[in-house]
Amino acid sequence: MTVPPEHREFARQVALSQEVDPRPTFEALSAATGVPVDELVHHALVRWVAAGAEALMAIEPPVLRDLIAARRREDWTAVGGIVDWLEAGL
Numbered sequence: 001m002t003v004p005p006e007h008r009e010f011a012r013q014v015a016l017s018q019e020v021d022p023r024p025t026f027e028a029l030s031a032a033t034g035v036p037v038d039e040l041v042h043h044a045l046v047r048w049v050a051a052g053a054e055a056l057m058a059i060e061p062p063v064l065r066d067l068i069a070a071r072r073r074e075d076w077t078a079v080g081g082i083v084d085w086l087e088a089g090l
Contacts, residue, residue, distance in 0.1 A: 006080040
């Protein structure tokens with residue numbers, strides 16, 4: 001699959017995240033809480049997906065700082081990608 005130019009930075013960050021194994025964190029949290037790992041992963045994904053919508057309502061959300069930084073460096077591809085991500089949460 002070809003990544004469109006406006007999403008290449010996001011794709012780069014996704015690729016970098018492959019270097020980190022999140023399982024030990026979920027396993028430790030599961031051991032501490034008694035909540036199964038699969039349910040914790042599902043919960044984390046739901047929270048991440050909801051973050052786009054929450055960003056629209058929150059005061060000083062990190063995504064707003066990212067958007068401002070992209071505009072200041074005139075990275076219009078990144079600006080478009082952030083707006084697309086926010087729109088997907090609507």
